[in-house]
Amino acid sequence: MSDIGYTSQPTAQAASHAVEPEASFGDFFALLKPRVMTLVVFTALVGMLAAPVPIHPFVGFCAILFIALGGGASGALNMWWDADIDAVMRRTKGRPIPKGKVTPDEALGIGVALSGLSVIMLSLATNWLAGGMLAFTIFFYIIVYTMWLKRSTPQNIVIGGAAGAFPPVIGWLAATGSFAIEPWLMFLLTFMWTPPHFWALALFMRNDYDDAKVPMLTVTHGRRATRVHILVYTVLLAVLAIGTGFTAVGGPVYLAVALVLNGLFLAGAIRIWRRDETMSEADDFRVERRFFRLSLIYLAAHFAAILVEALLKPYGLGGWG
Structure with a gap:
């Protein structure tokens, strides 16, 4: 996929705002x-x-x-x-x-x-x-x-x-x-979650990135390509997230959470992928907003499940024994 660069220079110093005296x-x-x-x-x-x-x-x-x-x-x-x-x-x-x-x-x-x-x-x-x-x-x-x-x-x-x-x-x-390998599994979980999370946000906030000349995927490749990318990354994320359930940081609690949430997340990604672009403005991107909100719960719940498994292990209950 080709990268499209923008030449707008970051001008933090040039962002001249009338500063109010009391912050x-x-x-x-x-x-x-x-x-x-x-x-x-x-x-x-x-x-x-x-x-x-x-x-x-x-x-x-x-x-x-x-x-x-x-x-x-x-x-x-x-x-x-x-x-x-x-x-x-x-x-x-x-x-x-x-x-x-x-x-x-x-x-x-x-x-x-x-x-x-x-x-x-x-x-x-x-x-x-x-x-x-x-x-x-x-x-x-x-x-x-x-x-x-x-x-x-x-x-x-x-x-x-x-x-x-x-x-x-x-x-x-x-x-x-x-x-060790375990923290890098947690790293990958967040790393693979980030693109579909932010691309869903970019779909219903696209005008912001257009106006600011930020080359998000929605701006450079369009909504259709962005929807396809969300689906592909969600499938890869689901494989990784569920597979992590069978590793040292996983266990039955984590696996149950992963199966439910990744089923919901995949269903949401498929709904986004199947969207009719002509309806995007009419329904105010409700599908994308729901997916974005679910993505917030998704990551927090996976890490909460990892935490539960870790807290149960001293009692012989966490992990796969």
């Missing part, structure tokens, strides 16, 4: 993308608790806190760089920089400071491998995805989705200090 704590907190941070924290926690090595509760709390700060730092740096397109898109124009509550320079300063603090403190609290992986995750999200892929290729969310998939690996490393 509240909530405005600065919004820079950290708290909803995204919640997912980062939860998947990292699951990765940590699913590890075969127990971690001291206080050390675990500190690790999750610093991983959350790293995720928040990424959010602030993303808003700094994308201030120009955030001001154009309906979905993001209410963020602190477009609203004039926070300056791009303030967002940059907060992002850089929290990045350094989170990486150093996670390294000291747990181990340097976990800290190094957190540093790489921030680098990947800001440099590889935000600054490069997002504005240059329709594969932006496919490759860039890796950034959001690293937290369970970081959590595992914080507990064990070593790599």
Whole structure:
């Protein structure tokens, strides 16, 4: 599939907004993308608790806190760089920089400071491998995805989705200090989930990406191709998710959840694939909206099931015995 690049330069500095003198704590907190941070924290926690090595509760709390700060730092740096397109898109124009509550320079300063603090403190609290992986995750999200892929290729969310998939690996490393296959299965679960999740969003928010000149698949290849891609990735995701049920992080609870949710997710992807494009505007993309909302439950429920399996294992109930 051919990539279509856009030459619009990221002009965070050029996003000149009349800044209001008083920004509240909530405005600065919004820079950290708290909803995204919640997912980062939860998947990292699951990765940590699913590890075969127990971690001291206080050390675990500190690790999750610093991983959350790293995720928040990424959010602030993303808003700094994308201030120009955030001001154009309906979905993001209410963020602190477009609203004039926070300056791009303030967002940059907060992002850089929290990045350094989170990486150093996670390294000291747990181990340097976990800290190094957190540093790489921030680098990947800001440099590889935000600054490069997002504005240059329709594969932006496919490759860039890796950034959001690293937290369970970081959590595992914080507990064990070593790599294993299990956290990478959790990584793949999030990595394969990301494209259909965001492409469904792009289908009913396409005008935003058109206006901002962001080359999402809906913009460069059209809705029909996007629907096909959603179906293909959902099928691959279902194979991976159900197969994970037979691994060390799976078990009967996880497998039951995976079978139900992947059946629903596949059904939703098929409905999207079968859509008549002439009806897309008429019914206000209800099918895509339902699929997008289901995708939020989908990932959270899979990781919750992994967590249940991990918590049951000390009692001889989790896993396959």
